[in-house]
Each structure stands twice: as structure tokens, then as C-alpha cells.
Amino acid sequence: MILMQGAVRPSPSSLTRFARLTRHLSFSNTKRSSIPVYSYGSSGSRLQSNRIYADASLQSNSSVQKREKITLEQPEIIFMGTGTSEGVPRVSCLTHPLKKCPVCSKAVVRGNKNKRLNTSLLIRYPRPSGISNVLIDAGKFFYQSALRWFPTYGIRSIDAVVITHSHADAIGGLDDLRDWTNNVQPYIPIYVAKRDFEVMKKTHYYLLDKSVIIPGAAVSELQFDIIDENPFTVHDLKFTPLPVWHGSNYRSLGFRFGNICYISDVSAIPDETYPLLKDCEILIMDALRPDRSSSTHFGLPQALEEVRKIQPKRTLFTGMMHLMDHEEVNESLLKLKETEGLDVQLSYDGLRVPINL
Numbered sequence: 001m002i003l004m005q006g007a008v009r010p011s012p013s014s015l016t017r018f019a020r021l022t023r024h025l026s027f028s029n030t031k032r033s034s035i036p037v038y039s040y041g042s043s044g045s046r047l048q049s050n051r052i053y054a055d056a057s058l059q060s061n062s063s064v065q066k067r068e069k070i071t072l073e074q075p076e077i078i079f080m081g082t083g084t085s086e087g088v089p090r091v092s093c094l095t096h097p098l099k100k101c102p103v104c105s106k107a108v109v110r111g112n113k114n115k116r117l118n119t120s121l122l123i124r125y126p127r128p129s130g131i132s133n134v135l136i137d138a139g140k141f142f143y144q145s146a147l148r149w150f151p152t153y154g155i156r157s158i159d160a161v162v163i164t165h166s167h168a169d170a171i172g173g174l175d176d177l178r179d180w181t182n183n184v185q186p187y188i189p190i191y192v193a194k195r196d197f198e199v200m201k202k203t204h205y206y207l208l209d210k211s212v213i214i215p216g217a218a219v220s221e222l223q224f225d226i227i228d229e230n231p232f233t234v235h236d237l238k239f240t241p242l243p244v245w246h247g248s249n250y251r252s253l254g255f256r257f258g259n260i261c262y263i264s265d266v267s268a269i270p271d272e273t274y275p276l277l278k279d280c281e282i283l284i285m286d287a288l289r290p291d292r293s294s295s296t297h298f299g300l301p302q303a304l305e306e307v308r309k310i311q312p313k314r315t316l317f318t319g320m321m322h323l324m325d326h327e328e329v330n331e332s333l334l335k336l337k338e339t340e341g342l343d344v345q346l347s348y349d350g351l352r353v354p355i356n357l
């Protein structure tokens, strides 16, 4: 791993300042064990549980100051987004003069699981120094995802971002990280492959080369750590890259952490990656559409073939477009449990799953 130029290391004084700020803005002490539901839905009890977090984020400093920090007893993953690049609903479906899109018209209803923003996953796990929040990808819709789920689940800091590839739905939100580095923490480490860092030099040139910005302009303070296809460690958590094809001649990375394998953008898995997927407990896998694969993404039939080959204990699909109806597809997937013993379901934005690391 190489620390790239343009990286920002905090000065001791700025760290002290942010530590003080964190104490003032800590959230209520609502233990995870007191919340039985690991999902966000439309039922009253779920809303009740999650409202605790939403309310906590709206407290004034003086009342929040008396509260203790949230504790986290078990690591968990939170799906920040589970949709394709354009998101669901599609604007063009909602404005169509003649046709009513069944999925997009459902997706506009608050709490409906067909509403999907760009694929992204947050890993939360306890460490002796506190909770670590490691994000996989910050795409075009990162701000909306964070706005929706950070207050809901009492998430404050972003301790690192790990990048799968350099398409806009994976890196388009890097600029929005300025809110964190201006107001929450001094900087955010970004773990990115060299080829994707080269793309960022063009798409986010002002975040990599601070000499081009007007002095005093507050852009994201990012520290770039270049990864290759070998394992690397982020805040004591080992990540093993899972190299895959995302279209011909374009490489994307999935990541394995613990026994969780995350592959959000894939059209083919090379032979050498399969051994890295052995004994996978939860596989999170790209499944764009119900009928067929595209040139850059698995469709559901191919994704299911891969599940049969990889044999994870449980699979959650992600990256779905508007042709995937959450309830309908999940109902048909449920049948595979009876017929083949496959535990496969579509994920949805805001889904929380406890994990073992």
C-alpha cells in the first residue's frame, strides 16, 4: 500500500478539536441488543425503534451532551444503497405520458423497498477505541443515502472509504465527504486501486491536487491509500480484494471481510477469484435485472448460477434496476429454499444485517 501525494495527515491540535466536538455531539445510549429489528420498514414497531436514532440526531448539544455514546455489541452491515446507477424510481418512468411503470410507481411511496440509490455498504464494528464505520463506495447519490440512514442509525463518522471501481455511481459522492471533513473529523482515508486513482485525477482533480483550489475553499480532505489485488487492513479489519470483470477489459473489485463477500459490479468472475469466495457466509452479489445479464452486470439467472457454484450460506442481491420488483422477485426466490436449499433474497436500502467478523 502506498500513501499518495496530496494525502492529509491531521495535526495533533486538530485531532484534539475534533475529539472534543465528537463528545459534544454523541448520540443516545441505545444498545443494539434492545432493538430487535435489523431492518427498516413500514411497520409501526420498526419505525418506533428507528425513531430513537432520528430523534437523537436532532437533539440540541446541551441535551445530547448528557447522553452516552452509542455502543455496538455486534458488527453489522448496513446497505446504504442497492440500486443501479440511475436509481429507482427512474424519473423518465414517472413522467411517461402513456405507460405506468409498476416498480417505479411503488418506489415513490416512502418506505417502499423498491426505492434504491447507488450501491454502497457500510460496515460497523466495535474496536477497543470505539465503533469503526467503513464505507464501500460513495457514489452519485451518497448524500441522499447518508441523509436517510446516518441519522436513522446514529452513524456519525466515516473512518474509511473502500472503492470498488471508478464509475460515477461508486465515486461520484467523494465531493460530499466535505461535510464530514469540515465538521466531524479532520480527514477520511480512501482505499483505491491505482487504475481508479488515475481516473480520480481527472474526475476529482481538485481533491487530489489542492494547489488548484482557492485558498480557504473547504473541499473534502481525503487521504489516498493505493491498493492492489492483495489483502489490506483498514482499522484492524482485513479486506481481501475479489477481482472481477465489469464488462470486457474493465476490472472492478469486490471485497471479502470476515466471511462476508461483497461483489456489487460484475459481469464475469475470473477463475482465480473463486478460491477467495470459499466458505462464504453472506454473499452480496450484483443482479441487475430479472431476465438476462447485460454486458457489464449479472442478471438474476446468471447471478443464481454463480450462487450455486459458490455455495454461500446466504445471498443478498444488490444493484437492481427498476425491472426488479422487490416483493415479487423475493417471493419467487423464496421457493428456491424449498426446492434447492438456496437462501437468496434481494437486499434493500437501509437493510441492517448483524455479522460475525
Ligand SMILES: [Zn+2]
Residues within 6 Å of the ligand: 089, 090, 093, 101, 102, 103, 104, 105, 322
Ligand atoms: Zn420504472
Ligand SMILES: [Zn+2]
Residues within 6 Å of the ligand: 165, 167, 246, 265
Ligand atoms: Zn460500474
